[in-house]
Amino acid sequence: MTEKLTPYLEQLLDKQSFEKQYLAKNEDILSPDDPLDEDSHEPVKGLIHKHKNRALIKLSYKCAAHCRFCTRIRQIGKPEGDISENDIESLIKYLSENKAITELILSGGDPLFTPKTLLLVLQQINKLTHIKIIRIGTRLPLQIPDFYKTNIYSEVFNLLKITASAKALYMLLHVEHPDEITTQVVDFLNFMKTQPVMLLSQSVFLKNVNNTVEILSDLFIKLIELGVKPYYIYHCDNVNGLEPFICDIKEEKKILQALKKTLSGLAVPQHILDTSKGKIRL
Numbered sequence: 001m002t003e004k005l006t007p008y009l010e011q012l013l014d015k016q017s018f019e020k021q022y023l024a025k026n027e028d029i030l031s032p033d034d035p036l037d038e039d040s041h042e043p044v045k046g047l048i049h050k051h052k053n054r055a056l057i058k059l060s061y062k063c064a065a066h067c068r069f070c071t072r073i074r075q076i077g078k079p080e081g082d083i084s085e086n087d088i089e090s091l092i093k094y095l096s097e098n099k100a101i102t103e104l105i106l107s108g109g110d111p112l113f114t115p116k117t118l119l120l121v122l123q124q125i126n127k128l129t130h131i132k133i134i135r136i137g138t139r140l141p142l143q144i145p146d147f148y149k150t151n152i153y154s155e156v157f158n159l160l161k162i163t164a165s166a167k168a169l170y171m172l173l174h175v176e177h178p179d180e181i182t183t184q185v186v187d188f189l190n191f192m193k194t195q196p197v198m199l200l201s202q203s204v205f206l207k208n209v210n211n212t213v214e215i216l217s218d219l220f221i222k223l224i225e226l227g228v229k230p231y232y233i234y235h236c237d238n239v240n241g242l243e244p245f246i247c248d249i250k251e252e253k254k255i256l257q258a259l260k261k262t263l264s265g266l267a268v269p270q271h272i273l274d275t276s277k278g279k280i281r282l
């Protein structure tokens, strides 16, 4: 995986919380692993179907910046993840023929980083009445917080309003550390309060980045005060090369127990181990 940053993130690199997440060190973080066994559940290009009632669409393998601990580290940044109009047609046909699928997760890469593809896919999904729930997983607001002010994103948010008029729409922000909630990110979250999208967060326990009660307490309080419900905190995937990030699960459980004693129930996320067979609640 090549190192990639945005100008916004470059200004923040003096903070250890950013440096460790984004900058390559001596360790070689490059792996052929498929920890969630997605590649064998891709009936058409870009669509992962592992569970009867839900499917995940990878709009591309591209993101604004490259996180060293990414689950899909084997794919990130590669152009072969791009989906064409023909691919979109094929995956919409698959969804039309599989009416048991009621929930879609838009992912990648970062689905918000490829707005033209997102518009094409959403326009088609909006026509599928059996799709009731859509989740958009993104880290773009933490990497280019002003992205939503450009014209193409006005189109995206206008289309999302149409989506939300017929389906339940959630945005899952991928956020690891309270330092990431800058004034620009707060501005974005205030903008989101005007949008018909429910905001959730997902985080990963990362050794020497966020694995303390104090840091996570600060993060979850900030999020809940800004209208973002902390939803998941994952154990870091057991992917070759990610050893420097992986925390002890027993320590993670102790941190969660301590958070439950002090934070409101609304602010405490579920502790999740993601496996090739699905998610396990710890």
Ligand code: SF4
Residues within 6 Å of the ligand: 062, 063, 064, 065, 066, 067, 069, 070, 071, 072, 076, 108, 109, 110, 139, 140, 174
């Ligand atoms: S933004 Fe998300 S998908 Fe992209 S590299 Fe980071 S964790 Fe992976």
